[in-house]
Amino acid sequence: MVTGATAGIGAAFARRLAADGHDLVLVARDGQRLADLAAELTGRHGGTVRVLAVDLSTDEGCGAVEDRLRDPAEPVDLLVNNAGISLNRPFLHSTAAEEVRLLRLNVHAVLRLTLAALPGMTERGHGAVINVSSVAGFGPVMPGSTYSASKAWVTNFSESIAQSVRRYGVRVMVLCPGYTRTEFHDRAGIDMSKTPEWMWLRADDVVRDALRDLRRNRMVSVPDWRYKAVVFGLRHAPGRLWRAVARDTRGRIGREES
Template identity: 55%
Template structure:
């Protein structure tokens, strides 16, 4: 069976990626900080889908955590890497604690860089593999209420798109999956009040992952799940930047 490694796999989109990949016949390596939740996920996925499930408890904000997962990827048997682990700090820049801002970049950017590096080296040597980096539509717009998060996701998308060009012809495919607002634990963990977001803008995690994986296995370098967000991203990429800044400044988030 093919093998997929999923970070942030104990909840939210990560748990959904693991479930859908297992349903499609992938054995799994699940990575998250919470060993207890990982063990529960291991049992549930193995029972539901009859796949082999390995767990690796690691905090990807730390060097030790990144090293442990990078070493697992370097073994060369992982066919699909899903860099899903991420965090948001919903506070105006300068008000949020600097250590939290730095930890956000460590997880959203540095961990993605290090794990993708390990995966691409191993996959290129083997001549096959896929890397799926979970980004966000936030990376396409300047968000005054969450500047560091938007910048981190802009990096993930651009990095993935550039790497997809670099690895063309090697058998290695790279995709950035860029969802909009999605029903998961993400915003609760960030202690963010999302009451201002209209109900029509919320996506279901199952749909996001289904579309993201379909695009990744079709070889698309950038995936924006749902038609409504595809329209918004196209607009953000085409309207003049001064107008985009005016719109985002008026919305305040």
């Protein structure tokens, strides 16, 4: 099962997993895009592709996906919690409704779907969950944005849960990509025109590295050596150093401190 499967990193997961011969359950809001992708994948690779058109920022949407994950007749062996958003609004000018929507999708849905998937996996003695976080989760690197905080939660949560289910033969891995060319920044209205070309990753490469790291039983996957270096810096450099670096991103995220 892949959430946020119609675009970007989620679509790359769907295409890779279908090409590897897996049956799929694809989740996103846009039913037409889901149907088109399902037709493309079954046409190209065979296999069964089911779709669930739901909004994961709602209780009903999460509930429908939880029901599917708990269905013993069609067990899900790999859950990719990928759907996520950012906001292009500094916190001081944000609204509670927008912030809660971000938290419900980036955090609440990840919590609920992971909790729905794991008991079946531990009972069966195999299975895996990939939670898609971000390099941004390693520190408050986007001043005025709550996105980093939501991803810090995903990373910490995943590492913690991973250790508790390992003994049952079940893997939980957190995937922390850097800037990846998808629809993500356009959807949020974030201007990335000044981001240097070398900082961009391809979604297909992110997915290839993620699946390799899962096979290697890694708990944390950071695709690409450049972002591995960034994460090393964020984890070990003094806070005042990376806060200085983060100041460069301020113009993109908002102007509350200028």
